[in-house]
Amino acid sequence: MTGGAADAPGPGSAGAQAAVLARYDELASLLGGMDDRPGADPGLTAEAAPVLLHEARLLDAGRFEDWLAGWTSDAVLWLPLSARAHPGTDQSLLLDDRRRLAERVDWRREPSAWGQNPPSRTTRVVGSIEAWAAADGLVARSSFLIDEYRHGRHQALAGYQIHELVGDDLRRRTKILVVPALGTGVRNPSFLL
Amino acid sequence: MTAIDSGTVPPDFDYLVQPHRVHRRIYTDPQIFDLEMTRVFAASWCYVGHESEIPAPGDYRTTTLGLRPVLMTRGRDGAVNVLLNRCTHRGTVLAGESSGCAKRFVCPYHGWTFAPDGQLVAIPFPADHAVEDRSTLSLGRLTTATYRGFVFATLNAEPEPLDCWLGEAREAFDTIVDRHPGGDIAVMGSPHLLEFLGNWKLSWDNAADGLHATFAHESYNTLGEMVDTETVLARDPGSTPMVSKALRNGHMVVDQRPGIPQGPWATMRRVPFREPLESALVDAGEESLLDLATGSMINLSLFPNLLFVGNQLLVIEPVAVDRTRLQLWLTSAPGAPSEIDLLRLRVDEDFVNFGTPDDLDMFERVQRGLSIPEMEWIDMSRGLPDSDAADGDATIYGPITSEAPQRRYLAHYAKLMTTPAATRAL
Numbered sequence: 001m002t003g004g005a006a007d008a009p010g011p012g013s014a015g016a017q018a019a020v021l022a023r024y025d026e027l028a029s030l031l032g033g034m035d036d037r038p039g040a041d042p043g044l045t046a047e048a049a050p051v052l053l054h055e056a057r058l059l060d061a062g063r064f065e066d067w068l069a070g071w072t073s074d075a076v077l078w079l080p081l082s083a084r085a086h087p088g089t090d091q092s093l094l095l096d097d098r099r100r101l102a103e104r105v106d107w108r109r110e111p112s113a114w115g116q117n118p119p120s121r122t123t124r125v126v127g128s129i130e131a132w133a134a135a136d137g138l139v140a141r142s143s144f145l146i147d148e149y150r151h152g153r154h155q156a157l158a159g160y161q162i163h164e165l166v167g168d169d170l171r172r173r174t175k176i177l178v179v180p181a182l183g184t185g186v187r188n189p190s191f192l193l
Numbered sequence: 194m195t196a197i198d199s200g201t202v203p204p205d206f207d208y209l210v211q212p213h214r215v216h217r218r219i220y221t222d223p224q225i226f227d228l229e230m231t232r233v234f235a236a237s238w239c240y241v242g243h244e245s246e247i248p249a250p251g252d253y254r255t256t257t258l259g260l261r262p263v264l265m266t267r268g269r270d271g272a273v274n275v276l277l278n279r280c281t282h283r284g285t286v287l288a289g290e291s292s293g294c295a296k297r298f299v300c301p302y303h304g305w306t307f308a309p310d311g312q313l314v315a316i317p318f319p320a321d322h323a324v325e326d327r328s329t330l331s332l333g334r335l336t337t338a339t340y341r342g343f344v345f346a347t348l349n350a351e352p353e354p355l356d357c358w359l360g361e362a363r364e365a366f367d368t369i370v371d372r373h374p375g376g377d378i379a380v381m382g383s384p385h386l387l388e389f390l391g392n393w394k395l396s397w398d399n400a401a402d403g404l405h406a407t408f409a410h411e412s413y414n415t416l417g418e419m420v421d422t423e424t425v426l427a428r429d430p431g432s433t434p435m436v437s438k439a440l441r442n443g444h445m446v447v448d449q450r451p452g453i454p455q456g457p458w459a460t461m462r463r464v465p466f467r468e469p470l471e472s473a474l475v476d477a478g479e480e481s482l483l484d485l486a487t488g489s490m491i492n493l494s495l496f497p498n499l500l501f502v503g504n505q506l507l508v509i510e511p512v513a514v515d516r517t518r519l520q521l522w523l524t525s526a527p528g529a530p531s532e533i534d535l536l537r538l539r540v541d542e543d544f545v546n547f548g549t550p551d552d553l554d555m556f557e558r559v560q561r562g563l564s565i566p567e568m569e570w571i572d573m574s575r576g577l578p579d580s581d582a583a584d585g586d587a588t589i590y591g592p593i594t595s596e597a598p599q600r601r602y603l604a605h606y607a608k609l610m611t612t613p614a615a616t617r618a619l
Contacts, residue, residue, distance in 0.1 A: 016469030017532065023466075076465075081383050088535055090383050091523045094542050097465040103416055107547060113412035115550020151557065153390075183291075185386035185518045187557075190550040 024087040027078055030162055031085070031176050034141055040130030041138075048131040048140040051170045052163065056124040056144070059193055064105040067193075072166060072173045073098055079177045079192060093182060093189060104193075120150045120191035128160075137166035137173070148191050157181050157192070204228075210607035212600060213574035217563040219606075220392040220571075226514035228610060233497050234259025235348040236614040237442075238358050240499035240508060241265050241275050243522075244342045245379035246292070251309050254292040256520070257510055258346065258498075262286050263335065264298075265344060268310035275346035276311045277333035277618055287332075292382065298332075307332055333618030341370045342378065343499075350615040361588050362444040365493040369501055372489055374528030380506065385521035385545060389553045391560035393497075393511040396519065397602060399552060400494040400502075401437050401445035403430050403593025404575070409551045416547060417462055425460040425490065426548070428452050430594050439579075439589040439601030443496030447593055450490045457490050458483040464539040470532045477530065485526055486536035496602055503544060504537050515560055521545065573599050 058067040079093035087095050096104060107113050124146045131140040140163045147156045157179050164174035177192060204225055209216040219225055239258050246254050247267040254265050255278055262278035264287070278286050280300040287298045287307065297314065298307045306315035311332035316322050324330060335346035338355035340363075345355055352358070359366065370378050389395075399405060406414075406426035417424035428435065435452040439445060453460055461467075474483060488503035500507040508520040523541055525534045563571075576595025591597045 017473045017535075020466045020469050020535070081385065085383065088538070089381070091381060091385060091521075091538065092542060093385065094546050095465055095539065099463060100465045103419075104546075106419065107412060107416060110412040110415060112415065113547075113551070114409060114554040183383075183386065185388040187388050187390065188550050188553045189387070190546065 021088060023074075023076065027076060027174065027176065028086040028088075030139065030164065030174065031078075031080065031083060031178070034162060037130075037132060037141075041132055044131040044133060044138045045129055045140070047170070048138055048142075048163070048165065049129050051165060052126050052129060052140060052142055052161075055172070056126045060122050060124055062108075062119065064108050064193075068101055068105050070172055071098060071101060072171045075101060075173055075175075077101060077175045077177075077193070079179070079182070081182050083178050093192070115188055115190045118150065120148045122149075122191055123147045126161075134164060134166075137164065137170060139164050146192070150188075150191070155187060157186065157189075204610070206607040206611045210603050212604075213572070213577055214570045215573055215603055217565075217569055217571060220394060220560065220563050221514060223514045225610075226392075226511070228613075230259035230261075230511070231616055232610050232613045233606065234511070235261075235616040236609060237349070237497055238338075238345040238347045238352065238355055239497065240495065240506075241337075241344045241346050243378075243380035243506075244273060244339060244344060246382065247273065249294065251294045251296050252292075253288060253295060253309065255288050255290070256508070258335070258348075260511065263346070264288055264332075265346075266309040266311075269308070270310070272310070273337060273339065273344055274310050275335040275337045275344065277335070279333065280305055280307075281313065281330040281332060305330075336619065341366065341376070348616040348618060350617045358442055359495070360442060360444070361438075361440045362442075362446070362493060362495060365446050365448070365491050365501075366495075369489045369491060369493060372485065373526045377526070377528040379525045379527050381523045381525055384508075384523075385519075387519045387521065387549065387553065388512070389517055389519070389556045389560075390515055391517060391556040392514060392563075393509050393517040394606075395556040395559055396500075396507075396509050396517060396552075397494070397496070398599050399556070400492065400500050401439075401447050401598035402596075403433075403435065403437055403447055405555070406430065409555050410548050412551070413544070413548045420463050422462045423460060424462065425449055425453055425457070431592075433593065435593045437591050437593045437595060437598055439591075439598040441588075441605075443602035443605035445492075445494040445496075445598035445602060447492040447598075448490070449492070453490060456484050457487040461487050461540060462543055464536070464543050466539060467536065470536050474530060474532050479530055482529060482533060483536075485529055485533050487540050494598075494602075496605065503541055505541050517556075573603070 075098045077096040108116055111117055124144055126142050126144050128143040131138045143160045145158045159179035162176040166173045209219050242254050242265045250267050250269045252267045264276045264278040266274045268274055278288055280287055282303055282305045285300050285302040287300055304317040308314050311334055313327045313330045335348055336352050337346045340355055370376055407430050410426045414424050414426055433452040436448045493501040498509045504524050506522040510518040512518050573596045576591050576597050579589050579597050589597045
């Protein structure tokens with residue numbers, strides 16, 4: 001075996017692998033290109049804001065099933081470890097597809113999931129919202145501060161999030177959370193969504 | 194009993210570490226923690242990094258060894274150096290970034306300049322500097338040795354050769370490396386960094402603990418059942434043929450392979466993007482390689498700071514007596530088809546998200562429980578009496594429910610703490 005992509009999987013599966021890599025590239029360029037974007041579109045920004053704030057409220061309230069319903073079938077939630085990361089070459093904290101998001105919601109309801117029992121109580125502050133037009137919807141960037149309280153202690157993490165919202169109802173197709181503190185060592189980060 | 198807890202009484206390790214129980218003080222006493230940073234972390238060989246992280250001359254990476262900031266560098270001659278990350282002038286930490294490439298390390302404070310091998314190469318305005326022999330002002334060096342590309346270093350003045358120190362652990366080490374095509378294993382950059390409010394030894398107590406999976410990781414196993422996967426942790430720990438081994442020098446092995454005759458890949462859940470990558474390998478007739486996408490099913494722990502878990506290297510970094518940082522590095526298989534590393538990225542997120550949080554929570558719960566002065570002892574008696582292996586290879590074997598590995602590493606720990614080795618920087 002010579003290694004590498006030249007190891008010639010069959011034509012059908014090669015296409016399947018290419019689709020995975022294309023989605024990964026899409027995620028990396030959405031993240032990597034964010035700082036080059038021009039000023040936001042005011043109308044789309046106004047449209048994105050209530051969607052982002054609603055999501056933050058659902059998560060803080062622990063309404064994970066309702067939150068899950070707002071994703072597309074080809075959804076990806078990605079928490080890279082840096083703003084220069086690529087999902088196909090760098091470790092991530094998580095990269096969930098729609099199936100895994102559903103498992104994650106089940107996990108949050110599982111009494112023996114000790115990392116979230118007792119559950120984290122979170123407060124998110126979402127601000128600095130900007131949005132731009134994208135195929136079939138919009139791309140939004142916003143900053144967040146999330147305070148977590150658990151076992152009598154709290155920790156606060158700040159970062160920014162990128163949403164790709166699609167369709168008439170602006171469902172989440174992509175969400176990327178960038179949390180710089182992940183690069184220095186945080187306590188049990190399983191509350192981050 | 195308060196006297197033993199006062200923190201002013203010199204620790205008596207014969208009392209604190211007994212064959213069947215351990216005193217809470219070794220997890221809670223800052224004085225003992227301070228001693229450990231030298232008697233354990235400076236005197237033992239410690240894992241620093243992997244050669245694949247610094248392929249070119251000038252490449253470097255930083256970490257800590259027993260709180261000391263250290264630098265792993267590749268010199269112009271291609272040799273790997275492990276240096277104390279401290280300017281020999283006033284003590285400034287030289288490299289602030291976690292990794293990079295530098296022709297020279299220039300101290301940001303007064304401009305002293307060092308080569309990647311630690312030699313002092315320039316002092317600004319040298320005419321008014323009294324030092325005649327610059328070689329006395331090279332960066333502090335650690336004795337450094339590599340095994341299969343893994344870089345270890347020590348400040349022990351008379352270290353045992355690395356091969357001897359690894360001893361019987363080399364068998365598992367070789368097995369883990371040799372399953373990679375061509376024996377070629379590499380380490381990806383950018384580790385996960387996780388912290389817990391607990392003593393570093395809690396992660397050691399856990400590393401060869403075959404019993405906790407049934408309880409602490411119940412949710413991981415439940416999620417597996419929901420998708421008809423019998424995760425490796427779901428095996429009955431009382432009847433599995435899996436084996437745990439307590440080796441010399443505090444090293445430990447849990448060999449899960451005898452308990453999973455169908456192979457590692459069969460225990461893996463439906464990680465994201467699994468199917469297209471898996472089918473690509475199956476269609477290429479490389480199905481047998483899928484086991485490479487998950488771990489070797491050998492948990493190897495090299496005391497005091499390196500655990501092989503899954504395809505990750507888990508490096509234990511003590512921060513304070515009640516605070517520990519875990520570095521989780523992912524290994525890759527450069528000689529395998531690209532699907533393997535693509536799968537590895539998603540496979541190792543599985544346990545990090547649905548298993549590791551349990552462990553972090555248990556460590557913090559234990560540390561809080563150990564704060565109670567009136568409850569002094571931790572029971573470590575499961576599986577006693579220990580039976581030494583008849584073949585004299587210095588290995589104690591047992592079922593995975595035995596606490597023999599914990600007893601053995603703690604006995605080694607007590608020896609290091611009782612008879613401190615001389616340590617020094619070269």
